[in-house]
Amino acid sequence: MASTSSPQYPALNKSTAPESAMLLKSTPRTGIVHIGLGNFHRAHLAFYTALAVRDFGGDWGIYSYSLRSTVIADAMTSQDLLYCIATISPTSEAIVIPGIHTAAFGGPDQVGQVLTEIAKDSTKIISLTVTEAGYLISQSTNGLNMQAPEIIHDLEHPESPRSAIGIIVRGLELRAADHGLPVTVLSCDNLSGNGDRTKQLVFEFIDSLPDSTRLRTYVNEHVTFPNSMVDRIVPGTEDRHLDMVESRLGIHDNSPVPAEEFTMWVIEDCFAAGRPAWEKVGAIFSDDVAAYELMKLRLLNGTHSLLSYLGGLDGQETIPGARFQPYIEDAVRTILYKEFLPTFAMPAALTADGYINQLFDRWSNTVLGDRTSRVGSDGSTKLPQRITEPVLFHATSGKTPQYIALTVAAWLACIAPLNGFQPGVNADAMKDPAKGKIKELAAKSTSTHGFVESVFVEGNIFAAELGALPDFINCISQFLDQILTQGIKAAALTAQTRS
Ligand code: CS2
Numbered sequence: 476m477a478s479t480s481s482p483q484y485p486a487l488n489k490s491t492a493p494e495s496a497m498l499l500k501s502t503p504r505t506g507i508v509h510i511g512l513g514n515f516h517r518a519h520l521a522f523y524t525a526l527a528v529r530d531f532g533g534d535w536g537i538y539s540y541s542l543r544s545t546v547i548a549d550a551m552t553s554q555d556l557l558y559c560i561a562t563i564s565p566t567s568e569a570i571v572i573p574g575i576h577t578a579a580f581g582g583p584d585q586v587g588q589v590l591t592e593i594a595k596d597s598t599k600i601i602s603l604t605v606t607e608a609g610y611l612i613s614q615s616t617n618g619l620n621m622q623a624p625e626i627i628h629d630l631e632h633p634e635s636p637r638s639a640i641g642i643i644v645r646g647l648e649l650r651a652a653d654h655g656l657p658v659t660v661l662s663c664d665n666l667s668g669n670g671d672r673t674k675q676l677v678f679e680f681i682d683s684l685p686d687s688t689r690l691r692t693y694v695n696e697h698v699t700f701p702n703s704m705v706d707r708i709v710p711g712t713e714d715r716h717l718d719m720v721e722s723r724l725g726i727h728d729n730s731p732v733p734a735e736e737f738t739m740w741v742i743e744d745c746f747a748a749g750r751p752a753w754e755k756v757g758a759i760f761s762d763d764v765a766a767y768e769l770m771k772l773r774l775l776n777g778t779h780s781l782l783s784y785l786g787g788l789d790g791q792e793t794i795p796g797a798r799f800q801p802y803i804e805d806a807v808r809t810i811l812y813k814e815f816l817p818t819f820a821m822p823a824a825l826t827a828d829g830y831i832n833q834l835f836d837r838w839s840n841t842v843l844g845d846r847t848s849r850v851g852s853d854g855s856t857k858l859p860q861r862i863t864e865p866v867l868f869h870a871t872s873g874k875t876p877q878y879i880a881l882t883v884a885a886w887l888a889c890i891a892p893l894n895g896f897q898p899g900v901n902a903d904a905m906k907d908p909a910k911g912k913i914k915e916l917a918a919k920s921t922s923t924h925g926f927v928e929s930v931f932v933e934g935n936i937f938a939a940e941l942g943a944l945p946d947f948i949n950c951i952s953q954f955l956d957q958i959l960t961q962g963i964k965a966a967a968l969t970a971q972t973r974s
Pocket of ligand 1: 665
C-alpha cells in the first residue's frame with residue numbers, strides 16, 4: 476500500500492468526493508457480505524454492483540471483510556468507505572467512486588461482526604474473492620486441506636473462524652439455527668468450477684462437524700453456489716495511482732484501485748434470494764460458464780503465469796515489458812495456440828483469434844504496468860488450476876507441452892533457486908505459501924531432476940497424475956538445468972525448437 480497522507484489535498488470522504496465521479500449518491504442497505512476485501516473485489520463485483528444499483532436500485536450495499544489485513548479496511552473506513560477506481564490505458568484515463576460499501580473490516584479480531592452480518596435475514600449473497608490460496612485445497616485429497624492450521628482452528632472455534640470456508644459455514648450455521656432463509660454463496664475466484672468447488676469444500680467442512688444434520692439439510696435446500704468467470708486485470712496500488720487521483724480530482728485517496736478498462740463477468744443464474752440487476756450493466760448470465768472459465772483460466776491466466784516467470788527471470792518488472800520481448804512473445808503465441816487452445820472448446824459466442832488479439836492488447840497496457848511479481852505470486856496454488864488438465868490432455872497423445880513445462884521450471888527457478896542461482900529482484904518479490912516447503916526440498920535434493928520429482932511427489936502441490944508423467948518431469952528438469960546454467964532465453968529457444 477502506498478503512502479497514507481498528503482497535506483496538499485483534502486482527504487477523500489463524502490463531502491469532498493466530486494459528484495461527477497460518484498456512481499452512487501447514497502449507499503443502499505446491506506444485501507451482500509463479501510469476504511476478501513482486495514483490489515480485485517473493489518474493481519469488479521463492487522463496480523458492477525454500484526452500476527446496477529445506480530441504474531436499477533435495490534438493497535445491495537456491500538459489507539466487506541478482509542481475512543488477514545486491516546490496511547484496506549482501515550483506509551476505506553477513514554474515508555467514509557469510499558475509494559477511487561482508476562481505469563488506466565495508453566489512450567484513456569477515468570476515475571469513478573463506487574460508494575457501494577456499508578462496512579469494511581479486516582483481521583481475525585473483527586470476524587464476529589461478519590458472522591453476525593451473514594446471519595441477518597437481510598443478507599442475500601455471501602460473495603468471496605480470496606484467491607486460489609484462500610480455499611485451502613489439498614492436492615492429495617483434491618478436497619479441503621483438513622491439516623491446514625486454519626481449518627483445524629475453525630473446526631474447534633465456531634465463534635472465531637479464520638478461513639473463508641470456515642467463516643461461510645459458521646455464518647450458515649447461524650442462519651440455519653435462526654431463520655433458515657435462503658442465501659447464495661458466490662465465488663469470484665479463478666478456480667475451475669468455482670461455485671461447485673466452493674460447495675464441495677463447504678460440505679467437507681460441515682461433514683467434519685459433530686451433529687451437522689440440520690446444517691447439511693439447510694445448505695442442501697436453501698443455499699446455492701453459482702459458478703462464475705470473473706475477469707479484469709487489477710494491479711496492486713502504488714504511489715503513482717495516488718498521484719493520479721490527486722492530479723485529476725484534487726483529493727487524496729489512501730487506497731485507490733488501478734484497473735484496466737476491459738471487464739467481463741459470466742455467471743450461472745441460480746441465486747437463492749435474488750441479486751442485483753448485474754445483467755443490465757454488462758454481466759453475462761449463461762448456462763455455459765464452464766466454457767468461459769476454461770478459456771479464461773488457460774488462455775489468460777495460464778499464459779499470464781508464463782509471462783510472469785519468463786519475464787521475471789528476464790529482468791522485466793511488468794507484464795507488458797515481458798510481452799514485448801520477441802522471444803517471450805513467440806512463447807506466448809505457441810503456448811496459446813499449440814498448448815492451451817486444443818484442450819477445450821471455446822464458448823460459442825467468441826472466436827479464439829478475437830479473444831487472443833484482445834489478450835495481447837490487454838497485456839500491452841504499459842501505463843497500467845501490472846507487475847510480473849504480482850502475477851507470479853502464489854504459483855503453487857495457481858499453476859495446478861491452469862496446467863493440470865492441459866498437460867494430461869497432451870499426455871494422452873504422448874506429447875509434453877514444452878512451454879507449460881518451461882513455465883513450471885521458470886516458477887521453480889524464481890522461488891527456490893538451486894546452486895546459488897540469482898533469479899533477480901522480480902522473482903525475489905514473488906510470494907508463495909509453498910516457498911518454505913519447496914526451498915526445503917531444494918536443500919535436500921542432490922540433482923535438479925531429484926528436486927523436480929520431489930516437488931511433484933512430496934510437495935502436495937500438484938495432482939499425483941502429473942508426478943506420474945516421467946516425460947513431463949524430465950522436461951521440467953532439463954529446462955530448469957538450462958535456466959540455471961544458460962539463462963531463461965536459452966531455455967525458451969529450446970522450447971521453441973521442440974514445439
Ligand atoms: C493473474 C490474475 O494473478 C494472476 O495470476 O493471472 O490475477 C488475472 O490478472 C485476473 O484473473 C484477470 O481477471
